[in-house]
Amino acid sequence: DAGVIQSPRHEVTEMGQEVTLRCKPISGHDYLFWYRQTMMRGLELLIYFNNNVPIDDSGMPEDRFSAKMPNASFSTLKIQPSEPRDSAVYFCASSGVAGFTDEQYFGPGTRLTVT
Amino acid sequence: GDSVTQMEGPVTLSEEAFLTINCTYTATGYPSLFWYVQYPGEGLQLLLKATKADDKGSNKGFEATYRKETTSFHLEKGSVQVSDSAVYFCALSDRGSGGSNYKLTFGKGTLLTVNP
Numbered sequence: 001d002a003g004v005i006q007s008p009r010h011e012v013t014e015m016g017q018e019v020t021l022r023c024k025p026i027s028g029h030d031y032l033f034w035y036r037q038t039m040m041r042g043l044e045l046l047i048y049f050n051n052n053v054p055i056d057d058s059g060m061p062e063d064r065f066s067a068k069m070p071n072a073s074f075s076t077l078k079i080q081p082s083e084p085r086d087s088a089v090y091f092c093a094s095s096g097v098a099g100f101t102d103e104q105y106f107g108p109g110t111r112l113t114v115t
Numbered sequence: 116g117d118s119v120t121q122m123e124g125p126v127t128l129s130e131e132a133f134l135t136i137n138c139t140y141t142a143t144g145y146p147s148l149f150w151y152v153q154y155p156g157e158g159l160q161l162l163l164k165a166t167k168a169d170d171k172g173s174n175k176g177f178e179a180t181y182r183k184e185t186t187s188f189h190l191e192k193g194s195v196q197v198s199d200s201a202v203y204f205c206a207l208s209d210r211g212s213g214g215s216n217y218k219l220t221f222g223k224g225t226l227l228t229v230n231p
Contacts, residue, residue: 043224106158
């Protein structure tokens, strides 16, 4: 398997622009997670899905952030409008049936820079 | 709420030295505990895990024991190598209080540098 695939790997955009990050989980995995990593706040869970359904989005920082999972092989994280404080590395991860007690497989991340 | 506290880094060691990275936690339920490792420019990878008290997780020479009485999950390795240089994250998963949803909480991470 190719592992978790994320695109783009790097994104540079101007404040106010819409940003869409993409993720393809490992085939057969039931859970998908979106994380954000910054030096100040460390690694934060933003939202997770089980069988394409959003379960907990309490980590989403504000209404500018939204995430969707239209099918089992694709998810997006959208920021609209983007702000400089959104600059971070965003990781997608997936895991099997056991969810949180199972190993999470992380993608390589998308490094977002908002100027 | 749940929290994970790791020792502050960075940690710099010479090759073949003994490694300990301390991790303590607070949780409302009976969490599972994990150590993840992040190599430069990559995503996190599971290093080891333990799902109940007194379990010992081990992998690639690393070990950690789930200590409920001290709420700790310290990472150890007897002889580190240059290739172990990375950021190490302690994490726990637990059902959040007041709900049925699991929460996964990471520590801040500890940067380890091993010199030849």
